[in-house]
Every structure is written in C-alpha cells, then in structure tokens.
Amino acid sequence: KEIDLATFETSPIGSYLTYFSEKDNQKLSLEDAQQYFASGPTFSQSSQTIAKGFNVDSTWFKTSINNSMSLSNQYRLSIEIPWLDYIDVYLVSPSGEVKHIVGGDHLPISEQPVFNRFFAADMQFENGVTDLYIRIETTAIMPVPIKLSSVQDAIADYGADKFEYGFLYGILVALALYNLVLFFSIRKKIFGLYVLYILGFVLNSMSYTGHFYTFYTSHHGVHFQDYMDVSLMITYSVIGLHFGRKLLDTHLYAPNLNKAIANISNAIPFIILFLFIMDQLHLATIVAFLFNTSFAILTILLGVLAVRAKASAANFYLISSVTAAICVSVSTAAVAGFLPYNSFTFKAIELGMAFEGIILAVALATRFRDAQRDKERAEEHARKDELTDIFNRRGFKYATSLLFPQFKQNNENFALFLLDIDKFKLVNDKFGHATGDLVIIQVTRLLDETMRPEDVIARWGGEEFIVLLPVKDENEALQLAENLRIAIENLDTQYFDESVKITTSIGVSITNFNGPNQLRSDTEIFEKVISNADNALYQAKANGRNAVCMFNSEDINSNNDEEQNVHNTSPILT
Numbered sequence: 387k388e389i390d391l392a393t394f395e396t397s398p399i400g401s402y403l404t405y406f407s408e409k410d411n412q413k414l415s416l417e418d419a420q421q422y423f424a425s426g427p428t429f430s431q432s433s434q435t436i437a438k439g440f441n442v443d444s445t446w447f448k449t450s451i452n453n454s455m456s457l458s459n460q461y462r463l464s465i466e467i468p469w470l471d472y473i474d475v476y477l478v479s480p481s482g483e484v485k486h487i488v489g490g491d492h493l494p495i496s497e498q499p500v501f502n503r504f505f506a507a508d509m510q511f512e513n514g515v516t517d518l519y520i521r522i523e524t525t526a527i528m529p530v531p532i533k534l535s536s537v538q539d540a541i542a543d544y545g546a547d548k549f550e551y552g553f554l555y556g557i558l559v560a561l562a563l564y565n566l567v568l569f570f571s572i573r574k575k576i577f578g579l580y581v582l583y584i585l586g587f588v589l590n591s592m593s594y595t596g597h598f599y600t601f602y603t604s605h606h607g608v609h610f611q612d613y614m615d616v617s618l619m620i621t622y623s624v625i626g627l628h629f630g631r632k633l634l635d636t637h638l639y640a641p642n643l644n645k646a647i648a649n650i651s652n653a654i655p656f657i658i659l660f661l662f663i664m665d666q667l668h669l670a671t672i673v674a675f676l677f678n679t680s681f682a683i684l685t686i687l688l689g690v691l692a693v694r695a696k697a698s699a700a701n702f703y704l705i706s707s708v709t710a711a712i713c714v715s716v717s718t719a720a721v722a723g724f725l726p727y728n729s730f731t732f733k734a735i736e737l738g739m740a741f742e743g744i745i746l747a748v749a750l751a752t753r754f755r756d757a758q759r760d761k762e763r764a765e766e767h768a769r770k771d772e773l774t775d776i777f778n779r780r781g782f783k784y785a786t787s788l789l790f791p792q793f794k795q796n797n798e799n800f801a802l803f804l805l806d807i808d809k810f811k812l813v814n815d816k817f818g819h820a821t822g823d824l825v826i827i828q829v830t831r832l833l834d835e836t837m838r839p840e841d842v843i844a845r846w847g848g849e850e851f852i853v854l855l856p857v858k859d860e861n862e863a864l865q866l867a868e869n870l871r872i873a874i875e876n877l878d879t880q881y882f883d884e885s886v887k888i889t890t891s892i893g894v895s896i897t898n899f900n901g902p903n904q905l906r907s908d909t910e911i912f913e914k915v916i917s918n919a920d921n922a923l924y925q926a927k928a929n930g931r932n933a934v935c936m937f938n939s940e941d942i943n944s945n946n947d948e949e950q951n952v953h954n955t956s957p958i959l960t
C-alpha cells in the first residue's frame with residue numbers, strides 16, 4: 387500500500403496502512419517490525435480511520451510514500467488524539483537514513499514534535515519510496531485517525547478548528563452563564579444543575595479533544611490525561627442524569643426508575659474512585675464508557691416516560707436527548723472508522739451538545755413558565771369561593787387592595803356593604819341544605835347582575851356577602867344598597883311547588899383616604915370600614931331585619947358609642 391504524493395491530497399490515511407499488534411507485551415524494535423511486515427501476517431482495512439478498541443496490545447502501522455516527482459513540499463503527519471501514551475514514528479528513506487520522531491502524552495506538551503499539538507510531525511520525503519512506520523502504545527481506547535497533509539493545510543485546519551470549537555464552546559458557556567444568573571436570581575436548583583451539566587460537558591469535551599492537554603504548563607505523567615478523561619466523562623453523565631430527573635419530575639410517575647438512576651449515578655463516582663485507587667485505570671475506562679453509553683439510553687428513556695406522563699418540557703427533553711445520542715453515535719462511528727472521519731463528524735458531539743444546550747434552556751424556560759402558571763392558577767383558585775365562584779375573603783382583600791391606589795389618586799369615596807341573609811337557618815331547616823345552597827347561588831347571581839362592573843363583590847362567610855364600591859356620597863351608597871335589598875326580597879327560588887322567599891339585612895359604611903385617614907395604613911382603613919359596616923349590619927338585624935343601616939362616616943375614626951352612629955335608613959323600618 388503506497389501513497390503517491392503526485393496525486394495525494396490531504397486526508398486520513400487509514401486505508402493505506404497495514405498493521406499488526408505486538409504479542410505478549412514484547413516490545414519490538416524497528417528492525418523486528420520491518421521483518422514482521424515483510425513476512426508475518428498483517429491487517430489492512432478500507433476505512434480512513436483505524437479503531438482498535440480497548441486494552442489493545444501496542445500496534446505497528448506501516449505505509450510507503452512514493453515521491454516519484456521529487457516534490458520538496460513539507461508534509462505534516464498528525465494523530466489528533468490526546469490520550470495515546472507513546473507514539474513513535476520512523477521514516478526509512480531510500481538512502482537508508484532513519485528518522486525517529488517521538489510523541490504521545492507521556493511527554494509534556496512542550497516536548498511534542500510540533501509545538502502546541504498533541505501529536506504532529508513535519509517531514510519531507512526524498513525522491514523515491516520512503517517507508518513510514520508508526521508504533522502506538524496506550525492503555526485507553528485506541529482510535530487512530532492518522533492524517534497526512536501539507537503543512538499549510540494542517541495550519542489552516544487548526545485555525546478552522548479553533549474557530550469551530552470556540553463557536554460551539556462559546557454557545558455553551560454563554561448558556562451556562564445566563565442560567566447561572568437565573569440560578570442566583572430565581573434560586574431554583576434546576577438552573578444550577580443545568581449550569582453544572584453544560585460546564586461538565588464543556589470540560590469533558592475539552593479533555594477528550596485534547597484542548598486541556600495543550601494548556602498544560604507542567605507534565606503530570608503518562609496517564610494523567612486518561613484519568614482526566616474518565617473522571618470528566620462520568621462527572622458530566624452523572625450531573626446529566628440528576629438534571630434530567632429533576633427537570634422531568636421523574637419521581638412523580640416513575641419512582642422506582644428514578645430511585646434506581648439516582649442510586650447508580652451516586653455510586654458510579656465512588657466505583658471509579660475505587661478503581662483509580664486500586665490502579666485499575668483500564669477497568670475504570672470500561673466502566674466509564676459503559677456508563678456513558680447507558681447515559682444516552684437512560685436520557686431517552688427518561689424523555690419517553692416523561693412524554694407519556696405529559697410532564698412539563700418532556701417533548702423538548704426527548705428531542706434533545708435523541709439528538710445528542712445521534713450526534714454521539716456519529717462521532718463514535720467516525721472515530722471507529724465506520725463513517726468518514728472529518729471535522730464535522732468528529733465534532734458532531736459538540737454540535738449536538740450546543741443544540742441540546744439550547745433546547746434544554748427552552749425546556750427550562752417552559753418548565754418555569756408552566757410552574758408559574760400553575761402557581762397563578764392555584765392563587766386564583768385560593769381567592770375564589772367554591773360554591774359561588776366569586777371572591778372569598780382572601781380574594782376580596784386582594785382585589786380591594788388593588789383598587790385602593792386608584793381611590794387615593796382620584797380622591798374617591800368608597801362604600802362597603804355587608805349583607806346577611808335573614809334567618810337563613812330556617813331556609814336550611816325547612817327546604818334542606820341543597821336548596822340553601824341554591825339560594826346562596828341565586829343571591830350571588832343577583833349581586834353580579836345588580837352591581838356595577840367596577841364594584842367588587844365577595845362571599846364573606848356562610849350566608850354573608852360583602853361589596854366594595856366607589857360612590858359619590860352617602861345617598862348614592864344608600865340608594866344602591868336599598869335597590870339590592872329590594873331585588874333580593876323579590877327573589878324567588880323554587881323548591882318543588884313552593885317558593886322560597888328570603889330577605890337580607892345590609893350594613894353600609896362609607897369612607898375615603900382623606901382627612902385623618904391620610905395618616906392611616908390601607909389595612910387600618912379597610913379594617914375600620916368593615917367593622918363599621920358590621921356594626922351597621924348588627925343594627926339592621928337588631929331593628930328587625932330586611933333593612934339597610936348606614937354607619938355615620940363622619941365619625942368613622944371615633945370609637946365612642948359607635949352604635950349611636952348607626953342610622954337606620956331602611957324605608958321598611960321608618
């Protein structure tokens with residue numbers, strides 16, 4: 387298998403390589419390997435990248451480069467995998483001269499053959515056929531995307547690479563920072579988990595793409611990169627599973643699975659740590675790879691269950707986890723040689739993650755919006771009376787508190803009616819509770835129809851209603867209350883053939899935010915006006931019921947002898 391430089395263009399050279407693995411940990415010399423290539427059985431394949439999987443013996447690769455046209459170009463051989471421990475490249479030229487280039491992450495970045503690259507070596511080929519031998523030894527997985535290109539092409543590729551990674555990492559870091567701000571302002575754990583998940587991914591990616599390796603200033607030994615890859619790989623997956631479960635509220639509809647995933651993801655870091663301590667890096671790598679594969683499957687499972695349970699943001703999550711799984715598969719297939727190995731296929735993971743990051747941010751926003759809407763609905767529900775569907779006490783206080791600024795600004799008087807159905811117990815006793823309910827509903831309907839849109843009505847208690855309304859003066863308030871009393875008196879609820887008739891007593895009080903009230907709080911004024919209306923109501927009852935009584939608003943702030951301030955104004959009692 388020969389590369390003809392006259393026709394060769396920059397590309398991975400997997401299909402030009404023959405290879406074999408050393409046996410029984412016996413390190414071969416170049417001469418041994420040359421002999422083996424000449425006589426022993428070797429392998430070759432048609433894909434651009436050769437992937438050797440886990441725990442492979444050190445492997446020799448060979449190809450020949452034919453420079454029949456005496457091209458004097460500089461070429462660059464690169465193996466863009468940062469975790470290959472030992473890389474030896476031998477060039478055996480026609481003149482018999484041997485060039486030996488050493489690389490791999492057993493060396494610090496400063497001692498790599500080309501500055502700032504994990505492994506790259508520049509070379510020129512003499513006229514004729516030069517043999518190229520490569521020996522690779524590593525404990526981790528051994529994908530070997532060996533690429534030959536002109537130096538210019540290689541440098542142009544690095545530039546494009548930097549830009550592409552910068553762009554993808556930039557999107558992810560921006561999303562993480564934005565959600566970090568949300569985490570601190572909204573104080574919801576899920577935003578924090580999102581930030582950790584995204585940053586965990588960026589760190590993991592920077593490790594396995596070798597970006598970290600190019601940043602090292604000091605060397606940490608042959609296996610540092612391997613340890614880091616494994617640690618960051620599981621960190622990101624563990625956080626990803628916690629994030630997924632929390633985002634989708636899995637515990638609500640799949641408690642057992644939720645617990646199982648929580649337990650596994652909590653145990654995995656300890657298992658890996660234990661294997662590290664026992665110096666079982668290889669086993670740790672296998673566990674991490676298996677866990678990462680399970681991670682992709684589990685996230686899809688979580689998504690499917692969430693969609694079935696109609697969980698908030700479930701669709702977004704499922705789309706993002708399926709996309710991520712596809713992208714990881716594309717990248718893995720490219721590294722394993724099943725798909726063309728190029729910048730796009732290798733970066734599919736980061737591309738997928740940028741997409742995932744965006745979709746998950748939308749999912750978070752959707753979840754937050756849904757939670758907010760549920761909260762608003764619950765609050766609205768808590769302000770409503772169940773039987774009549776009008777405000778209850780709580781709702782009334784809320785609605786009136788919103789009106790007060792308007793009353794203050796417009797210097798408006800407002801009245802308060804406390805309305806109590808007379809002898810309601812008798813209605814219940816005679817016609818039954820259900821009919822009593824019906825009467826309450828009819829009174830509500832009548833209040834709704836009789837009062838103006840700007841008036842606030844509420845059910846204050848069992849058979850007691852309250853109305854707050856802006857009025858010009860006492861006369862208007864009294865007139866409106868009197869109309870109400872008459873309308874209720876004329877109400878007719880049917881109980882079989884019988885007609886259920888009721889009357890009401892209404893206590894009225896009127897006030898505004900001027901005068902001495904200026905110094906009082908809204909709550910104080912509110913409490914006072916209610917207590918005055920209550921006094922007036924008490925008086926109306928005491929006077930024989932079916933009456934409207936007015937509390938004298940002039941004396942609203944006086945505490946002495948309040949009952950004297952109550953004026954019976956109902957025509958029926960005059």
Ligand SMILES: Nc1nc2c(ncn2[C@@H]2O[C@H](COP(=O)(O)OP(=O)(O)OP(=O)(O)O)[C@@H](O)[C@H]2O)c(=O)[nH]1
Binds near residue numbers: 821
């Ligand atoms: N049907 C029905 N009855 C209710 C409801 N809430 C309270 N009641 C009844 O309303 C009656 C109120 O009775 P009381 O407070 O003694 O007053 P009253 O019989 O209306 O007499 P006065 O207020 O003095 O005129 C009680 O019998 C309660 O059971 C309700 O939601 N539905």
